[in-house]
Amino acid sequence: xxxxxIKTADFESExxxxxxxxxxxxxxxxCMPCKMIAPIxxxxxxxxxxxxxxxxxxVDQERELAIKYNIxxxxxxxxxxxxxxxxxxxxxxxxxxxxxxxEDLL
Amino acid sequence: MDTSKIxxxxxxxxxxAGMTAAIYTQRSLLETLIVEQLMPGGNVAITNKVENYPGxxxxxxxxxxxxxxxxxxxLGVEFLSGQVESISQDEDLKYVTLxxxxxxxxxxxxxxxxxxxxxxxxxxxxxxxxRGVSYCGTCDGPFxxxxxxxxxxxxxxxxxxxLYLERFASKIFLIHRRDAFxxxxxxxxxxxxxxxxxxxxxSVVTEIQGDQIVNNLRxxxxxxxxxxxxxxxxxxxxIGQEPNTKFLKTFCDLDKYGYIITDQEMHTRVDGIFAAxxxxxxxxxxxxxxxxxxxxxxxxxxxxxxxxxxxxxEKNECNADQNS
Ligand SMILES: Cc1cc2nc3c(=O)[nH]c(=O)nc-3n(C[C@H](O)[C@H](O)[C@H](O)COP(=O)(O)OP(=O)(O)OC[C@H]3O[C@@H](n4cnc5c(N)ncnc54)[C@H](O)[C@@H]3O)c2cc1C
Numbered sequence: 001x002x003x004x005x006i007k008t009a010d011f012e013s014e015x016x017x018x019x020x021x022x023x024x025x026x027x028x029x030x031c032m033p034c035k036m037i038a039p040i041x042x043x044x045x046x047x048x049x050x051x052x053x054x055x056x057x058x059v060d061q062e063r064e065l066a067i068k069y070n071i072x073x074x075x076x077x078x079x080x081x082x083x084x085x086x087x088x089x090x091x092x093x094x095x096x097x098x099x100x101x102x103e104d105l106l
Numbered sequence: 107m108d109t110s111k112i113x114x115x116x117x118x119x120x121x122x123a124g125m126t127a128a129i130y131t132q133r134s135l136l137e138t139l140i141v142e143q144l145m146p147g148g149n150v151a152i153t154n155k156v157e158n159y160p161g162x163x164x165x166x167x168x169x170x171x172x173x174x175x176x177x178x179x180x181l182g183v184e185f186l187s188g189q190v191e192s193i194s195q196d197e198d199l200k201y202v203t204l205x206x207x208x209x210x211x212x213x214x215x216x217x218x219x220x221x222x223x224x225x226x227x228x229x230x231x232x233x234x235x236x237r238g239v240s241y242c243g244t245c246d247g248p249f250x251x252x253x254x255x256x257x258x259x260x261x262x263x264x265x266x267x268x269l270y271l272e273r274f275a276s277k278i279f280l281i282h283r284r285d286a287f288x289x290x291x292x293x294x295x296x297x298x299x300x301x302x303x304x305x306x307x308x309s310v311v312t313e314i315q316g317d318q319i320v321n322n323l324r325x326x327x328x329x330x331x332x333x334x335x336x337x338x339x340x341x342x343x344x345i346g347q348e349p350n351t352k353f354l355k356t357f358c359d360l361d362k363y364g365y366i367i368t369d370q371e372m373h374t375r376v377d378g379i380f381a382a383x384x385x386x387x388x389x390x391x392x393x394x395x396x397x398x399x400x401x402x403x404x405x406x407x408x409x410x411x412x413x414x415x416x417x418x419x420e421k422n423e424c425n426a427d428q429n430s
Contacts, residue, residue: 031245032152032168036145040187070318072249072340073236090236091245094143094189096205 002042006055008062014055016083021105022053023098026069026076028060033092034075040095044102052102079105109208113139115407116202116212118190119350121148123383123396123403124218125174128183130404136411139210141202143189146178147171148220149384150393154244154270159393167244170393186210190219191353193379200378213414214407217354217366217374217381218400221347221391226258230314231343238320238340243267247274250340256281256323258311259344265293267344272302279336281306283328306336314341349385361387372403378410 006014006024015022025041027034038056045054059066059074069078069085079087079101087101115131117124120142131138145151153167162170179185188204193215195201202210223241225231231239240246247270255275257268260282266289268280280297285307287294297303306325312333313324323336349364358374358381359367365387372380382399384391 028248030248033144033242033245036151070237072238072319073240073242073246074249075245076236088236091242092144094205095187096189 001045001049003038003045003054003056006057006062008065011057011062011065014053015080018053018080018083020050020052021102022055022080023102023105024055024057024078024080026057026059026066026071026074026078028058028074031074036092037075037098040098043095044098047099048102051106081105109210111211112199113137113210113212114411115139115214115216116141116200116210117216117218118193118202119148119217119219119383119385120146120175120185121218121220121383121396122150122171122174122393123220123385123400124148124216125178126397126400127216127218127380127382127404127407128178128400129181130401131407132178132181132183134408136408139184139186139212140178141186141188141190141204141210143187146175146185150174152242152244154266156393193354193357195376195378214378214410215380216400216403216407217351217358217379217385218383218396218403219350219353219385220396221349221384223343224346224348226311226314226343226345228311228313230316230320234314234316234320237318238316239314240340240342241344243270243342246340246342247271250274252276253339254337255279255340255342256311256336256338257342257344258282259346260284260287260289261344261346262289262293264344265289265297267342268303269293269296269300271342272300275302275340278303279306279338280304281309281311281323281325281336283310284308311341347384347391351385363387370402371406372399373406378414380406 041054077089078085114136115138117128117140120140128138150167150171157164191205192203199211251274254277256279258281308328309325311323312326315322325336326333351364366381367387368381372382374381380403382403383396
């Protein structure tokens with residue numbers, strides 16, 4: 001499964017109450033480095049299917065959540081476990097960096 | 107990726123330098139692979155607008171890098187998504203090791219890994235990265251709509267980015283450690299005429315402060331030593347770049363800043379390994395010079411592999427002579 005788009009309405013159920021860890025990529029149409037990591041996130045979503053969820057949150061559409069999480073730089077990836085943020089990655093980074101942080105979550 | 111395959115050319119880094127080199131080698135029918143850790147285009151992909159690359163009065167960096175990528179892919183150059191961790195060689199071949207532990211075998215290598223931004227290295231910078239400290243205007247500018255921000259630097263990039271960020275911010279303090287800019291005159295004029303941009307001359311940032319996000323900079327005047335506060339909600343840092351050469355360790359000669367030392371034909375100290383673009387020690391770091399370097403490196407590889415082939419054929423003839 002490719003990374004799924006998360007909306008404010010399903011943030012609570014999909015992310016905060018998720019049984020498995022979730023990583024959320026905050027992104028926007030106008031952000032080039034976000035485009036760089038988008039295919040990487042889709043790959044990771046497939047590789048870790050069933051173990052973690054990979055979501056994408058559009059900061060222009062879900063403005064309130066972006067503000068709530070103090071997002072002022074994208075891409076930002078937040079790593080959630082049991083509803084808590086346990087790790088953060090800022091900027092476009094190689095796949096191996098994201099992957100090793102996911103492995104730390106499991 | 108088939109790791110038993112022996113490539114003619116492996117290009118490390120798919121920015122304009124690497125892609126240009128690949129155009130030349132692929133058109134000479136050399137089997138060429140580009141290894142790129144993020145996305146083809148390198149720093150061009152994140153540039154707002156390019157006005158000094160011939161053929162385009164004005165083109166967005168995203169569009170320019172997409173065109174380069176399409177051209178290279180149409181020629182049949184292969185791309186591999188991965189991060190190069192080290193390179194090595196023996197008498198026969200060169201090896202490019204990726205961060206997942208796999209490796210590639212090749213007859214020659216082009217190093218075109220470009221450069222990343224340089225950090226200020228002051229307290230608070232790391233803590234607030236992504237929390238008001240930014241190195242990319244096109245990525246983060248829109249978050250600072252109607253906010254007071256600072257830009258640090260005085261070269262082309264700092265001036266150009268200030269002019270871009272001006273459309274979002276309510277006010278920009280451009281902090282520069284000297285009393286004159288280094289950047290192009292055309293940018294200087296635009297910056298100095300812009301009512302939203304106020305230049306803070308002869309000043310350096312000594313600390314970045316904040317709570318959840320940045321709210322203040324500590325500045326020091328380089329002439330008088332006087333210190334003061336500058337309340338801002340964001341700070342964009344453009345104080346030059348640092349070459350991506352850590353993975354080379356001692357493999358090539360580097361200057362004291364880490365740039366690869368080459369001759370005018372892009373040879374490094376190691377036979378069959380060439381460097382091109384921003385990763386190389388030179389005087390002008392631009393797209394036009396990166397593609398120039400890439401063309402030369404590509405051409406020199408073509409020559410190098412021809413000579414290598416000749417030598418091998420001579421050696422085989424020589425062996426045959428001995429056996430007879
Ligand atoms: C904000 C900004 C604005 C600019 N504006 C202009 C402008 O208007 N005009 C102009 O001419 N120039 C401009 N420049 C400069 C221009 O972008 C560079 O000179 C040019 O991109 C250099 O090309 P390159 O191929 O050498 O390196 P890069 O473009 O840096 O590409 C290097 C590539 O190598 C990859 N890489 C690095 N390490 C590894 C590794 N270990 N494994 C795999 N891949 C790796 C990187 O991901 C990157 O894609 C600007 C630069 C910036 C940052």
